[in-house]
Amino acid sequence: MALTVAVAGATGYAGGEILRLLLGHPAYLSGELAIGALTANSNAGQKVASLMPNLPALAERAILKTTPENLDGHDVVFLALPHGYSAEIARQLPEETLVLDCGADFRLVDSGDWVKYYGNDHAGHWPYGIPEMPGRRELIARSRRVAVPGCFPTGATLAALPALACGLAEPDLSIVSVTGVSGAGKKAAVNLLGSETMGSLRAYNTAGKHRHTPEIVQNLKQGTGLDVRVSFTPVLAPLPRGILTTITAPLREGVSTQSAHEAFCDYYAGEQFVWVMPAGGQPQTQNVVGTNMCHIQVEVDEDAGKLLVTSAIDNLTKGTAGAAVQCMNIALGWTEAAGLPTAAVAP
Amino acid sequence: MALTVAVAGATGYAGGEILRLLLGHPAYLSGELAIGALTANSNAGQKVASLMPNLPALAERAILKTTPENLDGHDVVFLALPHGYSAEIARQLPEETLVLDCGADFRLVDSGDWVKYYGNDHAGHWPYGIPEMPGRRELIARSRRVAVPGCFPTGATLAALPALACGLAEPDLSIVSVTGVSGAGKKAAVNLLGSETMGSLRAYNTAGKHRHTPEIVQNLKQGTGLDVRVSFTPVLAPLPRGILTTITAPLREGVSTQSAHEAFCDYYAGEQFVWVMPAGGQPQTQNVVGTNMCHIQVEVDEDAGKLLVTSAIDNLTKGTAGAAVQCMNIALGWTEAAGLPTAAVAP
């Protein structure tokens, strides 16, 4: 009998992307996985046809209210809900249900960080869903609860980890991540209008104010044991999807572009969703759109005394929904890459 | 043993999209279909890694020169070549090879049309690859040669056919198709630069000068037997992919929005890649990006005495590569929808 999967917050961008991936998942195509309840709040009662016309296969499905009752009885539940709300719902789901939370509620280990950046009570922490981090794949495999990472932390962590773990640079990072607008979600706001975002660039939540800052720091500290300092500056750019991250850090002596490149290649040997590009290439966001890939390049800037790492991800796929499906595959013991595109919709 | 497929002109946008689709095709994933020679001209000798970094699964593959020798020995050959060149290559391929030409060489039946619009000698015509046109699916199934349709003709034909075939409007069409820039291909030209195309709109090849005009007329005449007149105006808009087509035509008496909508729904009943949207919805190109879908809406404008039909396709998928793969599936006797996404990468 088929496993059933529910998506809470199905009508937002993360929820929609989870559904897009599930519809192409071999387990769905073969009948092993059935798409169950799709829930939302203000959109409850409407049909997918009017809310997500990009998913005609589900056109006739009605959106239910996000309640524990409607989510009950599924083998897998994806939560794509505002922070605070995930924790509340998750608490009421059976222990044996595989719950993948795309929100922030269970990402941070440190309560102080949580309170400083999110304000409300800390719900705790779950195994963190970047399987490419040391030791995480095993944790995810054993767990029925996964905290899916934030989009910026995914691109930044995958780019920075080898640089620190392999001793290529000092743990004092300047990170600038240029992002498409879908990262801000599907909520009406004047500063996210097409008129305000097309043809314009702006930094926001600068100087440590962005909530993904402590998550990046936590990942790098856990992944390397070092006392890492991070300056994080997100920049909003006129494209729907994609994050290009640039990281500079003081170069360690004796590191060359070639040795750094080799260290990165070795670090990610065997990883299917991280591509350390051939020397000379640079990650470009259009080459990861719709995929679960992270493209990475590393270089040495001798004159400036800096290591430069760049990475590109699709914020909605590897940055959210793709990571969630990857973790689901791991937790269910399926092929990790099942249903996760690596070939991007470009141009 | 696996069937092998070659792609000539693999490094252009159409060729790249064919490869993206093949990499997700169940026959490729199961080993029934193998990707053989990838050929090009000026790019021959380079690797996919540098030419198409959106396809990391093929990164190490080298691009060969486009020659009959390099294409020989494959069961399926996709041609994504400039017009004139397809015909020359096709002539030298074995009869039993399934050849799908994404170029224009074999689309037009009438030599006069060909000479007027393309200038050189007419190569003849092959079964035309819009399976949703009356009688075409059967022709394609029996043929080893398929002329894959142009992008504009696909969106226009699917939108106009039911209007004419069901007698909803006079065969005197005003068609305006707004298109993304990838339709112009991957060739350097000042007027296609980002600076010239972002933030701007312009009509081009107006007043019957666009080469897709006779192809649209031919499809509608063949599909309805009527003496059709078409005014076709393409408009270039700042997006990579997508064609939104609007068609107005003099309304036949007694036709209402409701009766027109029902006629369209009936006409496309059973078609998996045409979605006549629920009344009130309008096709939006982002909802078909990366898919083989055509979304359609039809309405009556009483005051103006016009029928209005709108359609959205992805010019590179249903408009080119998706149609090619769909035709391949039909010609090989496979599931017609295999490997063809219906869920769009939106937003």
Added chain:
Amino acid sequence: MALTVAVAGATGYAGGEILRLLLGHPAYLSGELAIGALTANSNAGQKVASLMPNLPALAERAILKTTPENLDGHDVVFLALPHGYSAEIARQLPEETLVLDCGADFRLVDSGDWVKYYGNDHAGHWPYGIPEMPGRRELIARSRRVAVPGCFPTGATLAALPALACGLAEPDLSIVSVTGVSGAGKKAAVNLLGSETMGSLRAYNTAGKHRHTPEIVQNLKQGTGLDVRVSFTPVLAPLPRGILTTITAPLREGVSTQSAHEAFCDYYAGEQFVWVMPAGGQPQTQNVVGTNMCHIQVEVDEDAGKLLVTSAIDNLTKGTAGAAVQCMNIALGWTEAAGLPTAAVAP
């Protein structure tokens, strides 16, 4: 002593564009014109610095509440308010004040049209601010009240008038206007988010439902005396500013591209803000951005039996604020072109 000008609804896109133009107006630069009250509703109390950082010259100015009292005592008042609200405010302003209403309240002559399209009571009609229409310049010069035209009607009227007035085509027009997103204003709405509008195209308010339809019809009837039928289809495209209008209409016998082009050139001889482009050129919206220009081309499509006219305007300049300033100049007896750019910010 300087004349003073107030702008009601100053923080919206139309209001901001009026201010941009006034700041570059020779009368402002020479001290003959002073910028007085800037008013709004929800934004009242805030400074220009935070609301319109594109206008640093006014950074320290505070926004007042939109009330007749705050607008009183100015020589010129621009109203950039929601429909219904303009009329209410206008009624309370002194007769001798020059009032330019950028809203719809006083555009339509026919009460039936008004009620059908806007729903509430008809406020009446004022001289209509397209000075290039026959006889309008004189009316505007004598009036202290001007109804500034809608953006779509401006592009469509200027393109269609000569075609009908010179007998080049039948008065049965199919108009498709592709528009940037700023036309929808600066109000939060999910379907106007960057994520929903970038990378996508969609028609909206189709089949006669758009409120600018009766305004276009009215202009063409008044300007030609003919019984005009108009099918109007607006299409939303991913750019901030610009409207590209395409018009097809049944061709009158004996009309050639050359004779049509000459008729258009003659019709607009002496007009500074209409450029009938040299034969072979096509209007492109980036070439009018920030200007008060309308670029036009006309062609004959023999095979289709259609006349094709295309035009480009900036919806916020010639389409709204530029027209308003042009009308102010006329009504004040100033040089009509004062402060109105013709050189576009391109690319």
Added chain:
Amino acid sequence: MALTVAVAGATGYAGGEILRLLLGHPAYLSGELAIGALTANSNAGQKVASLMPNLPALAERAILKTTPENLDGHDVVFLALPHGYSAEIARQLPEETLVLDCGADFRLVDSGDWVKYYGNDHAGHWPYGIPEMPGRRELIARSRRVAVPGCFPTGATLAALPALACGLAEPDLSIVSVTGVSGAGKKAAVNLLGSETMGSLRAYNTAGKHRHTPEIVQNLKQGTGLDVRVSFTPVLAPLPRGILTTITAPLREGVSTQSAHEAFCDYYAGEQFVWVMPAGGQPQTQNVVGTNMCHIQVEVDEDAGKLLVTSAIDNLTKGTAGAAVQCMNIALGWTEAAGLPTAAVAP
């Protein structure tokens, strides 16, 4: 009698922007300044109407060949030519002609830098056209030769100078500049096509390879006397115009956001084209489009131990043509701000 001005390289983006500004310059409008020869190479012989339809006021002007003869006899000559070519032409112009070179030939003081980054012989150096740098206004006023700065160096220098000059941060800068595509000029290249640049982000000329790197270092060394290190990473983003620069540098002890902000405000007190935004605001490129402004913000990131400075300019205006006109005004003893917009075409 009017001064005459010639523009060499008039049909490129920099040349076109110079013309746009001149057409709105009060000296042009009053007849004091006449636009003389417009020259180019491959476009010579064509009319402005077909090459730059955004400048209808010059539509009938023909483009001449770029030769010393055609440029001779003008009081002011703007050079917007490829590097190497400027020097060759400049050498042949009379000493008393005011020559403003928008190319790189005379920007760098150090021959070694020149050879390393540009490869050919060093032509020497001219007074450098950022009037806001200490002592430069006076040099420009006395000179008949001005090296107009590069676009990236303008945004980076204006942002970094106060941080270093006021001792707010260590002279060890990580600069990431996100730029629109017009900075790459109007030359056909596949990687600058709309298809390749819309919807995508990529870093390029990374790790010290960009030619603007030594220019930034030179400016900061000259402006502060410090031994400055600069890591510079340009990122290409999907918009026509605009550069958003983010700079991080190790924070000096005792510096707060408030004290840094005050230092910046003091540093630029009296400068008309630099706007240190009110605390809390962030520069946004759309708010400088078409203007000669640089918007700046500065903040302290305590946790990261970094100073963060952000700036926005229009690469074609303050970044090139606006700076050129500003320098012309200074060198001619005119009002420095004449003809230079501060109100941006936004949205």
